[in-house]
Amino acid sequence: MAIGSFALGCGGGGADVGESCATVSDCASGLQCLDHICRPGCLANIDCGDGRVCEGHTCRLVESAVGDGCNAEADCGPGQSCRLAIDVFVAGDGTCEREADTGGVVGAACQTDTDCRVGACALGRCTELCEVDAECLRGFQCVGIPRVSSDASSFLGGYYGCLPSRATLAFDVPLRPQLSQPLIIPVVNTATSLVVVAEAAQADERIGVTAVTDPENQPIFTAPTTVSEYFAGALRHKPLPGVAVLQIPSTSAVALRAGVYAMTITSSADRPEVTLEGRRVRVVEKLGPGATLDLHFHFADLTDHPCLPPERLLGPLSAPSDPDFQAAYLGRLRAIFAAANIAVGTVTYEATSAPVELEGLASERASELFATADDDRGVSVFFVRTISPAGLEVVVGGTPGSPLPRTGASGVAIAATALCNNTDPSHRNEPAWDRLARTTAHAISRHLGLYRNREPEPEGAVDPLVDSPTSDDNLMYWGEDGGTALSTEQREILRASPVLR
C-alpha cells in the first residue's frame, strides 16, 4: 500500500471552484485541483471519493494492490475495499479486495459480510474499516467492534469500523435446530445498552436466555429456578412463553462492557421436541446517548365508554386536540420524564389495528395486542376499553419490554376504565387524567427496563438497583398512592434504554 502523489496544493492561480485546472497552481487560494477541476479543500476522506484520502485539506490517491494488507478503508485504492476474512481470527487486520459490484453501502442493513459492498457486516449494518473517526461518514464514528463468526459461536478478534454515532441497531442471531445454543454476542465500545429479544414460534412455548458470561468471562446470570432466585438476581430474566427480553444494564451492579458476551439461549425445557429452529433471537444495541421518547397511541373504539362523558370522544382524531389529553395527561407525562432528562419527542395517534375482541383485553392475550405494534421507535401505548382481571389499569409487554416492533412484548396497554378512578367527589364526572398519566409513566418505565421499586408479592422483594428506593413516592411503586420520584440510578437506566433515540 502506498499513498500516491496527486496534483494538489495550496493554489494561488485564478481558477475558481468548478473550473478546469492542470495543477493546483491554476486554482485560487484554498482550492485543490482534483480530477482536473478546482474544488474546495477537503475536510474528511468522504470529500475525496473512493480510493483517496484527505490529508492537509487535499485529497491524495491511495495506491494498493488486491491482496495488500490493510487496517482501514483508507488503506485501499479506488475500486478496492478493506475486508476481513470470514470466520478467521482477524486481530484487526484486513486485506484490500476488489469492491463488490452489488451489496449495501455503509450503514445499510446486512446479515453477513457478503451483503455489503465494502468492509464488513457488524451489528446488522455494513461498516467500513477505519482507524480514526475522520475516516468515517458524517454521523458515524470509528468504534471498536468484536468480530464474531458467522454462526455466532466464536470470538474472532476485534477491529475498528464506522458505525453510527447515535443509533439503535438490531440484528438476528442464527439459530440451529437444538434445544439450547451458546451464542457469542458482540458489544461495541460505544454501546450504552444491550437487549436480547427471544421469540418462540408459539405463544405457549417458552424461550429465553439461561446463562450469561460477560466480556471478562465472569458469569453474571443463570436462569432462576425459584421466585426468590429471580427477585434476588441483579440481572433479572427468565425464559417466558412467547417472548422474553434481557436487558443490560438494568442495574449499575451489572454494567454493560464492550467485548463479547457468551449467552445460552434455550427453548422450552419442558418440551424436548421443541428446538430453536424457526425461533428468532435478535440483539439490539443502543449506540451513544439518546434521550428522546417517542409515544405512539393506539386507540380502541372508546365510543360510549362508561368512564368518558357521553358527549366526549377519545380517539386518534380527537386526542391531538383534546385539552385534557394534551395538557393534563400528555403534559404530566412529559413532566415526569423530563425529571429524568428524557424529552417526549414524536407523538402519534392511530386507531388500533388489533382484532376487535382485544378492545376488552384479557391480560393473558395482551401479547396478541402488542404484536400489532408496528412503530419502529418509541413506545406503543394501547388504549383499550377494559382489562381483565378487572381492576387492572395497565398491562406491560414485559419488564423490560421489547424495543423492537411486532413482538408480543412491544408495548403497554392502558384500560380506559382507569379514567373512572378518581376519588375527588368534586370531579366525579371528570376523567382522572392526572392519575392516569402517572400510571402510564409507570408502565412505560417498566417497558424501558425499570422494575417495581418493591414487589407486592413476594413482599419484601426489591428492585435490583443499587440505590434501591422503596418509598411509595417513587414512580415505580405499584400502588395508586405512588408518586413520580426517580432515583439517580433509575434515571440512568431509563436513559440507557434502546427505546429512546
Place this chain on the structure above:
Amino acid sequence: MRLDRALLVAAALVATAPAADGNVLARTRLEQILSGFDYLPSRAALEQALAGDLSQLLVVINSSDPAVTVGMRARAYRALGQFPDNIARAALTSAVVAFRDSDDRLERIYLMAAIEGLGENGGTDAVPALAANLTSELRDVRAAAALALAATSSPAACSPLRVQNTRETNPQVKAALQTALDRIDPMCLASGR
C-alpha cells in the same frame, strides 16, 4: 339504578364483620394490595391480608373513606371471586343483580368486576344473574358477562350464550360470545345441552 352499597352488601356482612367505620381503614395491608393497578393479588396474599376474615373485602367495598378509591373497590369485587365462599358469592350476586341496569358509571365499573368475580366462583348458581347481563345496554358488560358465563364451566350457560350469539350485533361482544362458546362447548356437548 342507584344503589347504596351499604345496603347491597348488608346481607353478606354477617355478624362476624367489624364495624364498617371508613376511617379505621387507612391503608391496611389489604387496602395496600388492593391499590395495586398492575397486578392481581394472589389468593395467598389476600388470605394473609384478610387474616381469615373475608368480610374485610366487603368493608373495603362499603367504605366511605375517600382514601378508598374506585379502583380499590373494583379490585375488591374481583378479589371476592377468588374465594369459593358463600359470603363472597352472595356479595357478588347481589352486586351483579343490583347494578345490572345502573346508569351510574362507577357502578358499571363495579358491575363488570363483580361479573368477572362471580364467573370465577359462582358455578351453576351464578348463571341466571350473569346471563341477565348479556342484554345490558353497555357492550363491555355484555362481553364481561359472556366470558364470565364461560368461566362458570356450567352447562347451564350454554343456552343463554347461544341465544345471545344469534342476537348480538356488536363485533367486540360477538367475539367474546364466540370465545365463551369455544371454551364451554365441550361441556355443553358432554351434558347434551
